Amino acid sequence: MNLRSYAVVTAAYWVFTISDGALRMLVLLHFHDLGYSPVSLAFLFLAYEFMGIVTNLLGGWVGSRRGLNQTLVMGLALQVVALLALSLQGDTWSQAASVVFVMGVQSLSGVAKDLTKMSAKTSVKFVAGEGENRLFRWVAVLTGSKNALKGVGFFVGGWLLATAGFRSSLWIMAGTVGVALVLSGLLLDTALGRAEEKTPIGSIFSKSTAINRLSIARLFLFGARDIWFVVALPIFLDDIAGWSFEATGAFLAAWVIGYGIIQSFAPAVVRSKGDRSGAIVWLAVLVLATAALAATVTGTDESNVVVVLVGLMVFGAIFAVNSSLHSYLILTLSQEDTALDVGFYYSANAAGRLIGTLLSGVLYLTGGLTLALWGSAAFLFIAWLFTFALPQDGERKEPSGRRWRPASSKLSASSQATNVARSSGHRSPVIPNQAVSRLRPL
Helix, strand or coil: CHHHHHHHHHHHHHHHHHHHHHHHHHHHHHHHHHHCHHHHHHHHHHHHHHHHHHHHHHHHHHHHHHCCHHHHHHHHHHHHHHHHCCCCCCCCCCHHHHHHHHHHHHHHHHHHHHHHHHHHHHHHHHCCCCCCCHHHHHHHHHHHHHHHHHHHHHHHHHHHHHHCCHHHHHHHHHHHHHHHHHHHHHHCCCCCCCCCCCCCCHHCCCCCCCHHHHHHHHHHHHCCCCHHHCCCCHHHHCCCCCCHHHHHHHHHHHHHHHHHHHHHHHHHHHHHCCCCCHHHHHHHHHHHHHHHHHHHHHCCCCCHHHHHHHHHHHHHHHHHHHHHHHHHHHHHHCCCCCHHHHHHHHHHHHHHHHHHHHHHHHHHHHEEEEEEHHHHHHHHHHHHHHHCCCCCCCCCCCCCCCCCEEECCCCCCCHHHHHEEEEEECCCCCCCCCHHCCCCEC
């Protein structure tokens, strides 16, 4: 394992993640305090999520051609620009002008976030070393720690807004990300993740049925979370529960931190290498838990804050395991060009967040948090259907029916023996599992 590269990538991702979580909380609470409606608040984040779709598609292609270090540095640099630009917004601006300006700046931040995330998560496959269990563990650690620190970012954002104010908070965060930018540029391996052959831009769309199905499942999985998380819950805590900025930020921080910690220990929770069967079971549990929470809130009173918050904490624990399993599955299903496959997969993730963000404002305005929870349950059921449609564990067959060959250009000793046996008319020996795990399409 290349520990230095993993440490540099992880540290940069951590710093960015804290700034990303803090920025979301700053924007949400600041503009809500200015009187923006739930739908207007949702629109502030639409460009952020939309640019994630485009960025993941093109970012994977750029990373495969230029190296993941360049996409990581680009992401950090754009975040610094976005934070400084947002500090130019004035409270005396009209709401229409502010929405347009913030959407534009947030689009830069969306590009930055997904360039950084794609670079960090793809690089794990190149630095973790051999072994599926090791890959599952390191993916879980990176993803879980990222989400825990995003929760810290929510708390930092609420705290900075209450103590330093909107503009000063943005300057502080820009300086912190700038330090991470310089260190990453100096320390990271320049060839990390670069493909040996230049891939055409038309290859950004996956041609694998399995990856397409997993990507759709990811779209609905994260759309289900953001339907209630992005706008509905913070406004619920502010309007219905009457919580302060600090309290709202603290709960969202605690939720995401707990979610991240559980995500880090997902391999121990699942007690397997993270296969399709585990993903199906855990997603079914999440569907049932969310539907039960929605039914409970419908049958009682939405103002029962304790019931809502306990139910959402249960949601977070189960969702964490599902997220880790899916993040691992995309790396095992990806074949020759991991950066392209991961980029396509996370573009679906961004599409889900975009849809979930818009629905979070619309559903809350229409039917409160209760309707948002039912929308979440419906999305999760669709995600379960596409997860169920994934290939059976161990099966890596393309829709065209192509045969598979070892990843190495040289045949293994067992494969050579098989070919000799076939040419002599003898029965072929069984190929060991180690050879089977390295198969990829011709």
